[in-house]
Amino acid sequence: MPTTVLSNIGTLVTNDPALGEGPLGIRRTAALVIDGGHVAWVGDSAAAPAADAGVDLDGRAVLPGFVESHAHLVFAGDRAEEFTARMAGRPYGAGGIRTTIEATRAASDEQLTVNARRLLDESLRAGSTTVECKSGYGQTVADELRSVQIAARCTDEVTLLAAHVTPPEYAGRADDYVTMVCEEMIPRCAPYARWIDVFCEQGAFDRDQARAVLTAGIAHGLVPRVHGNQLHQGPGVRLAVELGAASVDHVSRVNRADIDALAGGDTVATLLPGADFCTRNSYPDARALLDAGVTVALGADCNPGTSYTTSLPFCIALAVRELRMTPDEAVSAATAGGAAALRRTDIGALSPGFRADVIALDAPSHLHLAYRPGVPLISRVWRDGVLVV
Numbered sequence: 001m002p003t004t005v006l007s008n009i010g011t012l013v014t015n016d017p018a019l020g021e022g023p024l025g026i027r028r029t030a031a032l033v034i035d036g037g038h039v040a041w042v043g044d045s046a047a048a049p050a051a052d053a054g055v056d057l058d059g060r061a062v063l064p065g066f067v068e069s070h071a072h073l074v075f076a077g078d079r080a081e082e083f084t085a086r087m088a089g090r091p092y093g094a095g096g097i098r099t100t101i102e103a104t105r106a107a108s109d110e111q112l113t114v115n116a117r118r119l120l121d122e123s124l125r126a127g128s129t130t131v132e133c134k135s136g137y138g139q140t141v142a143d144e145l146r147s148v149q150i151a152a153r154c155t156d157e158v159t160l161l162a163a164h165v166t167p168p169e170y171a172g173r174a175d176d177y178v179t180m181v182c183e184e185m186i187p188r189c190a191p192y193a194r195w196i197d198v199f200c201e202q203g204a205f206d207r208d209q210a211r212a213v214l215t216a217g218i219a220h221g222l223v224p225r226v227h228g229n230q231l232h233q234g235p236g237v238r239l240a241v242e243l244g245a246a247s248v249d250h251v252s253r254v255n256r257a258d259i260d261a262l263a264g265g266d267t268v269a270t271l272l273p274g275a276d277f278c279t280r281n282s283y284p285d286a287r288a289l290l291d292a293g294v295t296v297a298l299g300a301d302c303n304p305g306t307s308y309t310t311s312l313p314f315c316i317a318l319a320v321r322e323l324r325m326t327p328d329e330a331v332s333a334a335t336a337g338g339a340a341a342l343r344r345t346d347i348g349a350l351s352p353g354f355r356a357d358v359i360a361l362d363a364p365s366h367l368h369l370a371y372r373p374g375v376p377l378i379s380r381v382w383r384d385g386v387l388v389v
């Protein structure tokens with residue numbers, strides 16, 4: 001594979017403190033060499049080695065590609081009317097998920113695949129070079145199986161969201177649904193997934209039900225992650241830490257004991273401010289989490305109910321404005337934080353040896369991601385060293 005040098009980078013975020021200033025390892029007037037899908041060299045633009053091809057970035061900022069660690073891309077239909085009613089005052093409840101379950105069950109494999117790929121392309125154009133993808137809108141063995149199979153054709157980061165909400169045929173029988181998930185669904189679907197997820201929330205699944213699902217997933221080789229503490233305080237965060245989950249996601253309603261548990265464990269807190277924005281929920285207390293030393297990731301949580309956006313730049317802007325994260329913290333959470341949430345050590349930074357997942361902005365620094373909300377600043381994207389946008 002030919003080598004490529006990216007030169008005249010205005011601000012380079014490496015996420016490697018050994019390569020530059022501060023925790024983001026920032027360098028100015030930098031260059032970066034890509035070789036065979038990996039970063040081969042980082043340094044001053046004037047000292048860049050010769051390469052087969054060159055791209056003069058003319059002062060643009062360069063960052064690691066965003067790592068989207070929370071996305072629901074396998075579904076059919078939308079819920080624009082539910083969103084509109086919510087903006088007029090109707091509260092969000094987990095029941096809306098059943099609307100999408102009905103549409104997803106009625107859709108063909110091809111329709112689901114086309115929709116997932118459309119959203120994946122949209123994510124890529126917004127700078128996400130790795131995207132996790134959950135099932136969760138089937139909630140039968142057959143519909144979850146095809147959901148994880150479709151997701152597995154889109155990404156290596158497939159999550160079986162086996163227990164999202166009790167489906168209508170199990171109304172009033174959530175325990176029976178959980179038994180079916182543990183005994184039938186997880187054994188059938190686990191070969192296509194890396195992660196097991198559950199929605200631990202009032203109106204979805206309680207602590208014991210969530211624990212049963214996650215434990216069954218672990219027994220089939222899956223690693224847990226949890227939707228927890230989105231709408232109410234509850235057991236999700238502490239259950240995630242107790243089971244050694246890679247991440248607990250939402251974390252919008254927590255108490256001191258939850259924060260202390262996260263600080264004492266190695267579960268990443270993945271904040272999804274797009275969902276709080278679109279449901280008028282309270283935003284997470286990111287400052288308390290960060291100040292306690294918790295590793296924080298940012299995700300867009302693309303789904304048709306609570307957050308129909310694929311844009312991590314939008315979430316970075318929300319994280320800075322509404323969650324009071326600094327622009328550096330927000331950019332770190334959308335890159336290195338996402339990689340930590342997916343337990344990946346090959347992405348999320350631009351040190352030599354890391355995958356050449358790289359984005360260039362139509363802006364001189366990463367600060368502009370929060371400073372210029374709503375402006376499509378992603379000008380070029382390389383994935384595995386190949387220019388794809």
Ligand code: NIG
Pocket residue numbers: 094096097100199227230275301303304305306307
């Ligand atoms: O991450 N919280 C649970 N799941 C999704 C929402 C699902 C839906 O409303 O369709 C979320 O917000």
Ligand code: FE
Pocket residue numbers: 070072227301303
């Ligand atoms: Fe979600």
